[in-house]
Structures are given as C-alpha cells and as structure tokens.
Amino acid sequence: DQxxxxxxxxxxxxxxxxxxxNCDYTNSMFDYFLWYKKYPAEGPTFLISISSxxxxxxxxxxxxxxxxSAKHLSLHIVPSQPGDSAVYFCxxxxxxxGGADGLTFGKGTHLIIQP
Amino acid sequence: DVKVTQSSRYLVKRTGEKVFLECVQDMDHENMFWYRQDPGLGLRLIYFSYDVKMKEKGDIPEGYSVSREKKERFSLILESASTNQTSMYLCASSYDLNSPLHFGNGTRLTVT
Structure with missing residues (x-):
C-alpha cells in the first residue's frame, strides 16, 4: 500500500x-514532508521541507x-530553469x-524544462 | 557540507556471492539509512540505524543485513546475492529526526 x-x-x-x-499521502500520522531532487547517476539532494x-x-x-485536510502537498518552482530538469521525490x-525513522518516498516525477 | 561516501559507484557480482556495500559519513550524524531505488518504484527503505550497533528493519529488509560498528560507517550486506537485488543502492545520514537526509551518490549493483 503506497x-x-x-x-x-x-x-x-x-x-x-x-x-x-503534486504529492498525496494517506498516513495521517506523517508530520514532516520533504522534497528531493535527483539528477541521473547522483544521489537525491534535499530541496525544501515543511512541518505539518x-x-x-x-x-x-x-x-x-x-x-x-486534503493530505496533499505541492512544490512550486517559479520561474522554471533548464537546470531544474530532474526527478523530484516527495x-x-x-x-x-522512539528514534529515527526512515522517510517514505513517492515514486518520483520527472520534470522536463523545455527551452 | 555533509559528505556521505559510498565506496563503489558500480559493482557486478554473481548470484550467490556475499556482497558488502560500504557507506561513510563525516558529520557525526546519529542516523544512517540504506535505500534502494528501482524504476517505477521510487526509493524504498531497507534498514536504518539510530546509533552504533543499533539497527531497525525498513520496508524491504528481506535478503539484507546491516552492520554499524562505528558511528560514521554503515554497511549493507547481501548474504547471498540474487538477480532481483540488481538495483541502485543509496546510503543516507541525518543529524536528528527533524533534519533532512543527506544521500551518497549511490552504488549501482548488478547481479548476474
């Protein structure tokens, strides 16, 4: 179950x-949300976060x-630049x-900025 | 800047081999994580650790084990590699619960 x-x-x-x-979640116990950006052959890099x-x-x-209330978050990029082309993970x-918990990730959205 | 270093960028192993993936972080972070990334599946948590010698199972621990003997080092072990473990493996660390994860550049493992 995703x-x-x-x-x-x-x-x-x-x-x-x-x-x-856009990103939707189902677990109402989530209290901290992050966006990561990933270029090919590199690890994800932290972009921005928000507390509940x-x-x-x-x-x-x-x-x-x-x-x-809608269990929804969105990331807005303004203005979009060619270097923003990457996969974005929510x-x-x-x-x-009781300690550290790993993050639960979405499957990613591949953003393509066209000239 | 936080540096998370994974020892190998590319690795090719045979089915049945024991495989060690090593990860080192240089910022004295308490928490360390292993994820795998597969097309269409995103990042999935395998194991994490919040202290030396402590480990917790993530969402997909089967076929893997981990070792954290020193704070800065977190190893992922494939006891007997299988072809379905061909994937990109990503190590990460974080200072505390409210801090973002910092990722290494990944190890692309191919099991033949």
Missing part, C-alpha cells in the same frame, strides 16, 4: 513558467504548500517518538 503518491510520472514545462509538482504545523514554506524559487516522515 502511503506517498506522486501520480504524474513526468511533467513538461516551458522555461520561465511555473512548475507545479505550517501550510507554506518558501526558499527562493521554491515554495512548498501543505493542505493537511517524502514524508512519521515521528515514532
């Missing part, structure tokens, strides 16, 4: 426009929105109170 879902395997956006990547007590977090061109963490 707890973190990225329903779009790929997304194509024109350079300069807004890219919106917030509904928005912004860092430069990247903004993450969280809608807890991830969520459930705080167990």
């Amino acid at each position: 707890q973190v879902k990225q329903n779009s395997p790929s997304l194509s956006v024109q350079e300069g426009r807004i890219s919106i990547l 007590i917030k509904d928005k977090n912004e860092d430069g061109r990247f903004t993450v929105f969280l809608n807890k 991830a969520a963490r459930q705080y167990s109170g």
Whole structure:
C-alpha cells in the first residue's frame, strides 16, 4: 500500500513558467514532508521541507504548500530553469517518538524544462 | 557540507556471492539509512540505524543485513546475492529526526 503518491510520472514545462509538482499521502500520522531532487547517476539532494504545523514554506524559487485536510502537498518552482530538469521525490516522515525513522518516498516525477 | 561516501559507484557480482556495500559519513550524524531505488518504484527503505550497533528493519529488509560498528560507517550486506537485488543502492545520514537526509551518490549493483 503506497502511503506517498506522486501520480504524474513526468511533467513538461516551458522555461520561465511555473512548475507545479503534486504529492498525496494517506498516513495521517506523517508530520514532516520533504522534497528531493535527483539528477541521473547522483544521489537525491534535499530541496525544501515543511512541518505539518505550517501550510507554506518558501526558499527562493521554491515554495512548498501543505493542505493537511486534503493530505496533499505541492512544490512550486517559479520561474522554471533548464537546470531544474530532474526527478523530484516527495517524502514524508512519521515521528515514532522512539528514534529515527526512515522517510517514505513517492515514486518520483520527472520534470522536463523545455527551452 | 555533509559528505556521505559510498565506496563503489558500480559493482557486478554473481548470484550467490556475499556482497558488502560500504557507506561513510563525516558529520557525526546519529542516523544512517540504506535505500534502494528501482524504476517505477521510487526509493524504498531497507534498514536504518539510530546509533552504533543499533539497527531497525525498513520496508524491504528481506535478503539484507546491516552492520554499524562505528558511528560514521554503515554497511549493507547481501548474504547471498540474487538477480532481483540488481538495483541502485543509496546510503543516507541525518543529524536528528527533524533534519533532512543527506544521500551518497549511490552504488549501482548488478547481479548476474
């Protein structure tokens, strides 16, 4: 049962426009959400995160929105640049109170920025 | 900057071999993780550790074991490699529960 879902395997956006990547989750115990970016032959790199007590977090061109009632988050990239072409993973963490928990990842969305 | 180093970028092993994947982090992080990445399946957690000599099973631990004898090093062991373990293996570490994971560049393992 997939707890973190990225329903779009790929997304194509024109350079300069807004890219919106979506993520849905089913586990209401998730309280911390992250986005990672991955280039081929490299490990994922952390992009931006949001705690469940917030509904928005912004860092430069990247903004993450969280809608807890809908169990939905989205990543907005404005303006989109060619270097943004990569696979984006949504991830969520459930705080167990007893130590580290690994993140649960979605399957990823391949973002392609077209010139 | 946090550095997570995986000892091999590419590895080819035969079915039945014992395989060791090594990972070292240089930031004194408490938590370390092993994931595998497969097309269409995203990243799946195999094992993690929140302290030396401590280990916890992730979502897909079958066929794997781990070792954490020192804080900076976390090893993934395939006791008897099988072809369905052909994958990209990613090691990660984090300072605490509320910190992002920092990933290594991955080891692409092929089992023939």
